[in-house]
Amino acid sequence: MxxxxxxxxxxxxxxxxxxxxxxxxxxxxxxxxxxxxxxxxxxxxxxxxxxxxxxxxxxxxxxxxxxxxxxxxxxxxxxxxxxxxxxxxxxxxxxxxxxxxxxxxxxxxxxxxxxxxxxxxxxxxxxxxxxxxxxxxxxxxxxxxxxxxxxxxxxxxxxxxxxxxxxxxxxxxxxxxxxxxATPPVKKGGKASLSDILGLDALGLLKNRSYLLFFLSSVAICIPLAFYYNFTNPFLNELGMSSAAAKQSFGQVSELLFMLLMPAFFARLGVKKMLALGMFAWVLRYILFAFGDTAGNYWMLIIGIVLHGICYDFFFVTGQIYTDKLAGERFKSAAQGLITLATYGVGMLIGSLISGVIVDKWQLPAGGHNWQIIWLIPAAIAAVVVVLFLLLFQDKNKHQPATAVNA
The missing domain is CATH 1.20.1250.20 (MFS general substrate transporter like domains)
Known part of the structure; x- marks a missing residue:
């Protein structure tokens, strides 16, 4: 280039x-x-x-x-x-x-x-x-x-x-x-079917039991994820953390570092352990937020933010790699679109709908919120997802060719 x-x-x-x-x-x-x-x-x-x-x-x-x-x-x-x-x-x-x-x-x-x-x-x-x-x-x-x-x-x-x-x-x-x-269109003109637009051909991946479980886990884990995206900044500002948005950027710094380390972790741990660690990091993050404060437990808030590297890279990036390997050449783009629809579409949609209601429910009469209870709720949801994933998920296709999934 x-x-x-x-x-x-x-x-x-x-x-x-x-x-x-x-x-x-x-x-x-x-x-x-x-x-x-x-x-x-x-x-x-x-x-x-x-x-x-x-x-x-x-x-x-x-x-x-x-x-x-x-x-x-x-x-x-x-x-x-x-x-x-x-x-x-x-x-x-x-x-x-x-x-x-x-x-x-x-x-x-x-x-x-x-x-x-x-x-x-x-x-x-x-x-x-x-x-x-x-x-x-x-x-x-x-x-x-x-x-x-x-x-x-x-x-x-x-x-x-x-x-x-x-x-x-x-x-x-x-x-x-x-x-x-210049990046001209690949398919000029012509009629686009609903299947083409939405990448529905990739739905064949869901016939694979392991991938179906991963897909459902992706939707489920993004429900508590919405709590983090929607309310971390109000939470930190309400606690009195100075420059909260800047502190939250430590999460992206962590993301960069763990991205560099991912190949080594992936080779040693494999898909199942990487995905499970990513989901468990969400549980730990919410527990740290539940008991953290800007006094003696300030370190809990910072570690909770820094865990973003594991939360994002170990689950989302590993999931993208897993999807890419199973999809085969014909369905790679459609499969990535499908998992994006599941996470940022369906999962985050459900999470956004319920997170605000829960935060309102635990608003205190004198002002502020009972953040400990608020954060323990997504921690519990994420914990259930992790346990079910560990019990049920088996990466049976890790040594099979990608086309086997679509057979």
Missing amino acids: KTRIRLQLSVMMFLEFFIWGAWFVTLGTFLLNNLKTSATQVGVAFLTQSIGAILAPFIIGLIADRFFSAQYILGILHLIGAALLWSASSVTDFDSFYPLILVYMILYMPTLALVNSVSFRQMQEPGKEFPPIRVLGTIGWIVAGFTIGWLNWEQNGSLDLTFKMAAIASAVLGVFSFTLP
């Missing part, structure tokens, strides 16, 4: 995840403090991510794969997104805010696939060339978090500025996208 193209793709990936990290981490705190919403409304707002993940295949399958170059669609979506984010920064009530963020997430979630598409189409050896470029996305998320902490926007009640920062970055990426390498 030419140096110029590598630099372009790196900038694209940095901005893509900087935009998301710039407002998403502190969304719950913004809604509770600035718009005075309930926790249930916070859950409904985060639900827009799941709606976007569910609808993304339609946008990609109907438009990007058949009619227009990916880099142009990426640019248009981010330019529209910039206007929506800027508008969201100035609203004063949830009823005005929600439609803006809903439309934004429906447009943003497909861009996650588009940046990958633009990247892969420029690569001869994606296995070697993609990771150094994708890591710029994680760095972008980290930079966004540290910027919010450095500027004290949480403490100053100025989280509306996170949307303006994200809007400016989205506008920059929108314009920059038109300079990216």
